[in-house]
Amino acid sequence: MVGSDASAQSEVLFENPFHIEDLQIFDAETMRDMLACSHAQLSSRMLADSLHNVSSALIMRIMQGVPEAQRDQFQQELQQPLSSEEIDQARNQTLNTLFWELIYWKTPELYEELTVGERLHEGIFQSIQSDLKDKVVLDAGAGSGRASFEYLRYGATRVHAVEPSPGLLRLLRKKIIDRGLEQSMFPAAGRFNKLPLADQCVDTALSCSAFTALEDQGGEAGLLELRRVTRPGGKIIIVWPRTEDHQWFGEHGFQYVSLPVQEEMCVHFRSFDSAVRCARLFYAHNPAVLRYLQQTHKPEIPFSIIGMNPPRDYFWLAV
Ligand SMILES: C[S@@+](CC[C@H](N)C(=O)[O-])C[C@H]1O[C@@H](n2cnc3c(N)ncnc32)[C@H](O)[C@@H]1O
Structure with missing residues (x-):
């Protein structure tokens, strides 16, 4: 078979x-x-x-x-x-x-190598710009800051970047210092079910490719926490949700937005070597990915070959 x-x-x-x-x-x-x-x-x-x-x-x-x-x-x-x-x-x-948890905790540099290539659709930030500009925002499960820095670029005044992995937090802190953003981005250790923030202290609570319906990755307790830290009139925005959680978000009152794409979205790696290294590690369950790289010899892979929903959608909820 x-x-x-x-x-x-x-x-x-x-x-x-x-x-x-x-x-x-x-x-x-x-x-x-x-x-x-x-x-x-x-x-x-x-x-x-x-x-x-x-x-x-x-x-x-x-x-x-x-x-x-x-x-x-x-x-x-x-x-x-x-x-x-x-x-x-x-x-x-x-x-x-x-x-994945071991990747985040034990080899954060490898995760960083992957996320550098997985660029988020620019339309996401354009579409939520009014929830970022001049706002205090939370990035929960911030990793090494792929989305956090975009929130600043789109006008957020303060970003609280909460992340449990010490290794990813270390990478994030280094980037903040290298870019001189100590006055606007505040990294902190924490998990969805116990955010290290006061009640109603952010305008917008975001989470990119991190919050799921699973209890150890958000779930009911995590959603309660996102609600707790968001001021009334603010929003909770879940960027690049897992496809299998769409129903859960719908049942919890979230609205779905998917941005149109002109041409197929790809993961763009630093180099061909980096693409092969990442494919062997992260997409090894899918032999089509390595085959595609061997055929094209380019450092990019379409999300459709990987078999993943591309990073072009989000759910939002008014608080
Ligand atoms: C796929 S990564 C995404 C990281 C980052 N948001 C990005 O877009 O690059 C998922 C992140 O969620 C974090 N995470 C996992 N469980 C978590 C939890 N219970 N609470 C908060 N963050 C969690 C992981 O440590 C990891 O950094």
Whole structure:
């Protein structure tokens, strides 16, 4: 069957660069959120199975994130006898599930290399300009600032850039200093469900390619927080939402805007080498991407080849 051939091939193509000990990078809050998320594929059973024969430092670290009520059961799962194949399988699943979080926390430079190429449709900022110009805004899940700097460019007076990954925050802080923007952009560590901001202190709360319906990436608690920090009459704007969350945003009263495109949108990498490196790492599940690069020898890939909705849409909600 074509489908199973394709998935077997992608299994072979994808090599997760992370090791189970890399999970030590996460702080307790992040680990707790990831384990508490009922929709997440990371179950405490899968995690426990992948932690056989790891360092005691890692076990202690993970334990800090396991909710009190689940600790006894987690301990028992850690003691279950497992074959080395079962442990390897659980590790692969865990590392694949946490792939993006590990990228943000462990290899932020690689994520930066990708986002430099994934340019957001200019029409998004033109269309929301009245919610940016002379406004105080929040960029939640700001990463290394791809959207945050655009908000300033479109006239925001202050941008509060909140991001949980220390590595991405470091890159963001460096850019702020390099560009002399210390008086207008304020980076801070934080998560959607506990934003480090006072009630009603921003005119517009934005999140670009970060807020989702999943509880560990926003969800109901995250939306309540975005509402809390936005002043009445302000807006919440979710840029480049996941396609699978469209219904959730609609059910929560958001309006959808998709900008027209003249010609197909592409990811534009710094160089051909960078395109190949990123394709091997980020799009390895999709062999068509590497094939496309080998055929064209250009440092760009259409979003349609990647199989992704291009960054040209947003949801908005009046508060
Ligand atoms: C796809 S990146 C987008 C980053 C940035 N907004 C951009 O457009 O480049 C998703 C970001 O959301 C952050 N993130 C993940 N979970 C989060 C949470 N619970 N609260 C806040 N940010 C979160 C990640 O650390 C990462 O920086």
